[in-house]
Amino acid sequence: MSLLTLIQDAADLLGITRPATVVNNPDQQVRTLYALANEEGADLQSAYNWQALTAEFTFTTVAQQLQTAFIPTDFDRWVNNSFWNRTTRRNLLGPVSPQVWQALQAQPAYASVYLMWQQRQGQMYLFPAPPAGQTIAGNYISDYWAKSAGGAGQAKFLADTDTTYLSEQLMGLGLRWRFKKTKGLDYSEDFNTYERNKAQMMARDSGTTTIAIGGKTAYPWGVNLPEGSFGQ
DSSP, rough: OHHHHHHHHHHHHHSOOSSHHHHHHHHOHHHHHHHHHHHHHHHHHHOOOGGEEEEEEEEOOOOSSSSOSSSHHHHHEETTTOETHHHHHHOOOOOOOHHHHHHHTTTTTTTOOOOOEEEEEEEEEEEEETTTEEEEEEEEESSOOEEEEEEOSSSSSSTOOEESSOOOOHHHHHHHHHHHHHHTTHHHHHHHHHHHHHHHHHHHHHHHOOTTTTOOOSSSOOOOOSOOOOTT
């Protein structure tokens, strides 16, 4: 489904004239639907860590706290607890709070096998300063929820032929209740349907992790020790 077909389907269900074009269309109804489609895409992108928008980053450390020139151009937010030092095979701790970060800076000398991190003004800082040449990897959420006909990611619909990485069904449901709200119409049922579908899609988007109430790690490795009867 393209931007054009998304808007056409919404127009059919809303009982307004089906447009032949969207971008640069002078009709105010179409312009409103176009703006609302971009609003819906941006809101959905920020609402949840969709697997379709989850990407991986890697960078090589430099021997200082400030790590330069690695944050991806489509970066929106980090996936928590996904940072690992692949060279040392240890996870990174953080993001640490400004209070903890300043406490670390005040230490006269500090050594740790674990790196701690903080993002500040769009850049990443590591503590303690790592050796050069280590590989850090993790996941982030892209803000490129739309894409061109050629497959290039982008942060909004720019052409009639653009598509989306997000659920087209959910985009259509969101477009309808937003349009009715804008026009001062009753949109409660459309909104409730949208919210139910969004909750369902979030729940099944990328599977769920098994929760171990015994405190065992979810990682596929660990120390090979018996859980009891150590003396036998």
